[in-house]
Amino acid sequence: MVGIDAGGTKTRCVVLTLGGALAGAGTGPGANPNSGGDTAGALSEALTEALGSIDPAQVIGGVFGIAGAGSAGRPAAVAAARRAWQTSGLRGSPAVVTDIAVAFAAGTSAEKGIVVFSGTGAGAAVINDGAIVQRADGYGWLVGDEGSAVWLGREAVRAALAAFDGRGSPTLLTESVPRALLGPGAVAEFATPRHRGRHRRALALAGAAGDLTGPGGGTAVLIPRPAAPPDPRLAQAIVKEVYGRPPAALGRLGPVVAAAAAAGDDVARRITEEAAAVLLRDVDAVRPALGGSYAPVVMHGSVLRDGPVADAVRAGLRDRFAADPRSAGDGAVGAAGMALRRLGYPVPGPRRAGS
Structure with a gap:
């Protein structure tokens, strides 16, 4: 099973067995066309490295989380994903979601919850089964991504x-x-x-x-x-x-x-x-879409791993939800986990990038 987390500055790809074991990993440059990335080229580079000597016939599916793959950029993202998939000799085509959905999956196996993210991009969203129910920001460097x-x-x-x-x-x-x-x-x-x-x-x-x-x-x-x-x-x-x-x-x-x-x-x-204040404001904006039910909150991205912004956001989330937020692991593993879940297989727990 293939999973890709394609962000603005880096693309990561993993290949997992149906049991969740790591079979291959690869990296490529940033893939968001809105911030200067070559989407198809970055996907192909990471995918080729991850597959290595794996027989393409053994791959039964995958999920690509691509920055800029929201409704405005979805057609181009889907086309780039299919091109990279077919160039690698794989059958069928991968599911394409936004990197925001993959960020949530990198921190929990739950289908629904909130993700607040800050890396190249920034914002917050309520996710349900890989789809964005409601989002705040994440609109790109020119008109948004405050706190990134x-x-x-x-x-x-x-x-x-x-x-x-x-x-x-x-x-x-x-x-x-x-x-x-x-x-x-x-x-x-x-x-x-x-x-x-x-x-x-x-x-x-x-x-x-x-x-x-x-x-x-x-x-x-x-x-x-x-x-x-x-x-x-x-x-x-x-x-x-x-x-x-x-x-x-x-x-x-x-x-x-x-x-x-x-x-x-x-x-x-x-x-x-x-930066911390605007990220917490994003969370407040999307929170009503949860409908009052309990759901996990995931922090994702380089800015929210550690440091003053991460500390302030973590404290703010703890105050709002009376529980500690979860820290996301490797987004590519989260994407592969989504692919496994959709086929009814157990989902591996969060894993740090490169581990």
Whole structure:
């Protein structure tokens, strides 16, 4: 049985036996055409690797969860899935669902419940038997996906640029964002002797003055000091890098924001707090579609694995449902599990990606 979880930045494929054992696994690039992915190519690459030496005649079905496969993008997603399936020599065609449905299946074998997700995309949905009953957001980087890794990255760049030109508050992001986007070597090229190390020296002086110690000697809080204006070419280099890559590439800044927030940076904290708030708002919007019945809540995506956004969302869900949410495992295994369930076979439990 084949399962695929095709997101905006990565595609994973697994092949499970009818007993739920892992028989093969493969990966490919992002498959969401709305964020720059080649859907058919990514599916084919991951599927070919996962099948390996497996006889295609032994594969009896599969489920492909594809980002952007909602009603607007479904025809293109189905066509790409069938093309990849047939190119691999498989019989029939796979079922195609959105990656949102697969995200829910990655955390529970229940047919109905809520999934809140934040990776390349973000939002929440009520799922019933692989179908979206009601959703909030998940509309793509241009008009939605608030609270996603891409959204976090965009907000981090905006905050860094605002601090550079005097519109925003001093923030650690003015150092960590360019380093993440351009690399330490590239950043050093823009540093004159006057600017080089100024930000770090300001933090060191703040620490010497006792500004880095929390109340009662608790967790240290970094308070960036205003530094000399940076070389204006640095801001332009950042802008060029951002616009020169697919929007999904901004997602790599998600951990940068989380690290700055954990270090006590006020600007980064505001960004992560807003991300958690909008994700919980998404859950509140879809919750009535459950009809008052108990159902599991699954957290899915890189932003919701750990860190300040995950912690805040987990606490908010616990308050709302008086129970701990479930953490999703490997989405590709969730997709294969959906395929097994539809044929009446036992569904394996959640499994971490790569395990």
